[in-house]
Amino acid sequence: MKRRDLLSFASFGALGAAGLLTGCGFELRKEPVYHFKTLALTGFVPHSPLAQELRRQVQRSTVRLVEDPNRADVIIDAEREVRDKTSVATTAAGQITEWQLRLSLDYSLRTAGGDILLPRTELRLTRDMNYSESAALAKEQEEASLQKAMQVEAVGLLLRRLAAVHLPN
Template identity: 60%
Template sequence: MMPQRLIKPLRRSLWLGAAAAGLLAACGFQPRREPELLFHSLALTGFAPNSPLASELRRQLARTPVQVVEDANKAELVLEALLDTRDKVSVVSTSAGQVREWQLRVKLDYLLRTTSGDLLLPRTELRMSRDLNYTETMALAKEQEEAQLYRSMNSDVVNQLLRRLAAVRLPG
């Protein structure tokens, strides 16, 4: 049996938790859900070979009922990548020419069409950039940080893309 001095704080904690849950439910708060896509198959074309963006998009689409099809003629919709690049630009350097800050960028230009050629989304640009401070003494750590930042940007771009695909209404 639990002592009386422990029951009172436990009861208070339960009441506070229930009140907080009730307030959150009353204000309409809901955690973000996966976008609901209104089509069944999608072909990805125009992506760079071994594109990290295409890989991330395939990975995210695997969590939905949408099937990624290799043949564009057999898909309901075609996502055509017009530009799929990532680059790294020096932003700050010392007088000796040593880079102190990089800007990492991911660029995706795409359009969405049906297999018959009807344009559902015109050319759309998605841009993502992150700044990376750099020192030669921590080169390996900065290399790992750069890879992590690129993964994060890819994920953000794909999430934006999926939200835009969820807003697409099929003709007919």
């Protein structure tokens, strides 16, 4: 087979695959569309990394963050935010070989008037991480990276839930 024929065949194959994907309704995820204009965050601990990530992501959208909950269309009440790490596996000598990282957020959504938009919801994320004493510094950096990834994922889940909220008339 000549090179030109091979390239022609490959391009027709790529066009065929693209045609199949458009026919099945596949579409990349878009930025969520919110049905409210202002948002307030309450109950987060001071300098919470999760709240900071949430603020950063909300600033990219059309929603405006307000400090006063009485002036917000929607209020996120963080009831509990916990990050922890537990050992999952150890050697016979008692050395830890695997950790489980957890991020938990309990929150509810309400309006300034007190209408409950979403009752208390639990958001739980876990990641398993192998551990070795000989690579402690690298594993520390890996843990920080996994914590950051869980934080970004939690904020993404929360924002998608916010996009499903419709204010009462």
